[in-house]
Amino acid sequence: MRRLLTVLREVTRVPGSPTVVLFHSSYGLRPAVHAAADRMRAAGHEVHVPDLYDGRTAGSVEEGMDLKDEIGGDELLRRAVAAAAPLSDRGLVYAGFSLGGSLAQNLALADEKARGLLMLHGTSDLAEDASADGLPVQLHVADPDPFEPHDWLNAWYLRMRRAGTEVEIFRYPGAGHLYTDPDLPDHDPEAAEETWSVALSFLAEL
Secondary structure, eight states, rough: OEEEEOOOOOOOOSSSOOEEEOOOOOBBHHHHHHHHHHHHHHTOEOOOOOOOTTTTTSSHHHHHHHHHHOOOHHHHHHHHHHHGGGGGGGGGGGEEHHHHHHHHHHHHOTTTTTOOOEEEEEEOOTTTTTTOOOOOEEEEEEEEETTSOOHHHHHHHHHHHTTTTTTEEEEETTTOOTOOOTTTTTTTTHHHHHHHHHHHHHHHOO
C-alpha cells in the first residue's frame, strides 16, 4: 500500500450521499475536473464544480500561476466561499485539486457543518487555533512533490491532527504533481486509478 500516514477512525454515518464541491487547480476548469466530477456522480454524489477563473484556463503551470496571481488569493477564496455558501447547510464535502485542495481545506476548516475534506495534490497552511473536531480528511499526493515537500507534509499532518481532524495521507512514488490529469505530462494512470478507488471509498463512508 502507498500509505505514509494512516489514522484508523470511526465515522458516524449519515444516511444519503454527501454533496461535493470540487475546486479546480491553478490550470482552471479543465476537462479532468469535469471527468472527476462525473466519477463522483456515477457513485451517487451530487457534485458542483465552480469556475473560479470565469472561463479562463492555462496551458502550463507557469500560466496557471500567473492567472492565480492576477486574480489574487483573497479574491479566489472569496469566489470559493460564494460558490459553496448556498449549499453549506447540506453538510458539504469540500474537495479540490492542488490550488483547489488548498481552498477546500480553508473552507472545510471554517464550516462547522462540513462532512469531509478530500484533497488531491495540494494543502494549505492553517491557523494555530484551527479546530475541526472529528472532520474526516484525506490527502492524495505525489512522492516526491516539489510543491508538497516531506518536511512540510509532516508538519501539516501534525497540525491537522492538533486541530482535531481524522486525517489520512496517501503518497504515490514516482507520480507527477497533478498525476490525476490525463492531459498533462504529470499523469500517472496507475496512481490515478488507485487514488480514485480510495477516494470514492472515502466518500462512500461519509
